[in-house]
Amino acid sequence: MIEVSNLGKRYGTLEAIRGVNFSIKPGEVVGLLGPNGAGKTTIMKILTCYMFPSFGTATVNGWDIFERPLEIKKLVGYLPENAPLYMDLNVLEYLSFMAESRSLKGNTKTERIEWAVEECGLKSVVYRGIDTISKGFRQRTGLAQAILHDPEILILDEPTMGLDPNQIIEIRELIKRLGKEKTVILSTHILREVEATCGRVLILNEGQIVAKGSPEEINREMKGEVFLDLLLKGDREPAGIDRVSGVRDLLKSSSPAEGLHQLRIALLPDSGAEEAVFDWAVKEGYKILSMVPKRLSLEELFIKLTREGRE
Ligand code: ATP
Numbered sequence: 001m002i003e004v005s006n007l008g009k010r011y012g013t014l015e016a017i018r019g020v021n022f023s024i025k026p027g028e029v030v031g032l033l034g035p036n037g038a039g040k041t042t043i044m045k046i047l048t049c050y051m052f053p054s055f056g057t058a059t060v061n062g063w064d065i066f067e068r069p070l071e072i073k074k075l076v077g078y079l080p081e082n083a084p085l086y087m088d089l090n091v092l093e094y095l096s097f098m099a100e101s102r103s104l105k106g107n108t109k110t111e112r113i114e115w116a117v118e119e120c121g122l123k124s125v126v127y128r129g130i131d132t133i134s135k136g137f138r139q140r141t142g143l144a145q146a147i148l149h150d151p152e153i154l155i156l157d158e159p160t161m162g163l164d165p166n167q168i169i170e171i172r173e174l175i176k177r178l179g180k181e182k183t184v185i186l187s188t189h190i191l192r193e194v195e196a197t198c199g200r201v202l203i204l205n206e207g208q209i210v211a212k213g214s215p216e217e218i219n220r221e222m223k224g225e226v227f228l229d230l231l232l233k234g235d236r237e238p239a240g241i242d243r244v245s246g247v248r249d250l251l252k253s254s255s256p257a258e259g260l261h262q263l264r265i266a267l268l269p270d271s272g273a274e275e276a277v278f279d280w281a282v283k284e285g286y287k288i289l290s291m292v293p294k295r296l297s298l299e300e301l302f303i304k305l306t307r308e309g310r311e
Contacts, residue, residue, distance in 0.1 A: 001026060002047065002153070002183070006056035009042050009207075016042045018207040019056065024200075026152070029179040031194035032187040034204035035306050040187035041081055043204075044155050047185070048078045060153065077151035081158050083142030087131040091122055091141050094130060098145040116144040120174060136167030143174065154178060156186040160193060172197050191302055203305055210305045218301060226269060227251070227294040228277060232261040234286035241265060244280045246273025261286075 002024040009017040017039045024030050032040045045051045047058060049069035058065045060072045086094055095116065099109045117123055120140040125133050130141065139159065146154060159175060160168045175184060175197050188194060194201045195215050203211040203218070211218050232238060238261050242250040252264040267273040274293065281288050 001062070002058065002060050002185075004043075004047075004056075004058045007043070007046065007053050007058055008055040009039070009046065009051075010054040016207050017046075017053070020204075020207070020209055022202055022209065022212060024183060024185065026183050027179075027181075028200060029175070029184040029186070029198050031198035031201045032185060032204060033189065033191065033194050033201050033302065034187075035189055037206075038189075038204040038306075039207040040204060041157055042207075044078070044157050044185070044187060048076050048155055049073055050078075074149065075151055076153045076155055077146035077149065079142045079146045079154070079156040079159055082161070083139050085130050085138060085141060088129070090127050090129050091117075091133070091137075091144075092126045094141065095144055095148065099148050102149040104149065112148050112150065116148050119147065119178075120144040121170070134167070136163050136170065139163060139167070139171055140174070143171070143178075147178065151182070153183045154185070156184065158188055159186055160188070160190070203302060205306045211301070226267045228265050228267055228274065229290070229292045229294055230261075230263045230265065230277070230281075231289040231291075232263065232281060232286040233259055233289055234261065234284070235259060236284075237261070238263060238284070238286065240284075241277065241280060244273065245276045246271030247277065260289075 004020055004022050007017055007020040008015065020039075020043065032043060034040050046053050046065065047060065049065055049072050052066065061075060063071050065072060086097070089097065092113070095113045096109070099113055104112050117126055120143050122137065122140055122144055125137050130138060133141070143156070143159070146156070156175065160171050163171060172193070175186065178184060179197070186193070186197065200214050201212065201218065202209050238253070241247060241263065242265070246268050248266040248268050250263065250265050252262070254262050256262055265277070274291070278288065278291070
């Protein structure tokens with residue numbers, strides 16, 4: 001269990017994290033989603049006890065980050081951003097070094113390395129210099145070092161960054177497989193990533209959580225954000241649709257051709273506005289050529305939430 005309470009981090013005058021609260025249950029795969037600079041890495045560094053927060057606190061399996069950082073480090077496997085590796089070692093030498101720094105010795109060390117190599121599909125490159133293997137294999141090597149000590153919790157900072165589409169699929173599969181047994185927190189600014197791998201998502205913007213839940217829950221929460229795309233035919237410019245019962249706002253209006261009017265309106269949830277809009281169009285003498293309800297996709301929601309923050 002991870003509990004984060006009113007967490008904050010200042011770098012000089014910059015408040016990178018501003019009072020963040022969340023909890024993560026054992027076995028969950030949670031995505032920290034946000035644009036560059038949202039504070040994802042900072043949260044991960046705090047949870048891995050790489051740095052302390054400026055205010056607030058967090059506990060990992062009941063241990064306070066201020067009081068029990070060593071115990072927490074044993075419990076957590078961390079893949080930092082850009083998988084920092086030693087380029088002058090081969091994969092096996094690197095894993096061996098990392099295993100020793102995790103105090104793994106003798107048979108246990110050998111078994112753990114063999115397991116991580118197998119799990120991360122590194123067999124074909126174990127004797128290759130890290131400087132000569134592909135980015136995908138480097139990322140797997142980074143993941144292998146993160147799981148060497150069989151941690152309960154995996155914290156992965158942008159695990160698929162810089163990979164080609166095939167490598168991305170492979171790493172996602174690997175994360176999903178690991179996520180069956182472990183608690184995983186991963187950060188990303190790629191929406192597909194959270195939809196593909198995470199059961200829950202925390203959307204961060206400028207150091208604050210702006211939405212949380214499963215991708216479906218977030219969409220449901222934004223139930224108010226139901227749109228209607230209308231294509232009307234009629235001689236007059238449409239006016240007054242924003243005064244129709246249940247219509248929250250007229251968002252877009254254009255005339256793609258003479259006598260055609262394309263409108264996007266935002267509706268209040270469960271207001272029966274569709275019917276009222278239909279009646280309005282008929283009364284005003286328009287022919288409705290199309291009327292398409294639309295919900296925000298997670299992608300549109302992400303853009304909306306993060307833009308609103310900036311504005
Ligand atoms: P990215 O996706 O670009 O990695 P992020 O969401 O991980 O972004 P952070 O790296 O946590 O964001 O950074 C949050 C903010 O804190 C940014 O404005 C960043 O420039 C700033 N920041 C991060 N580390 C430091 C530091 N050591 N000193 C000063 N400012 C920092």
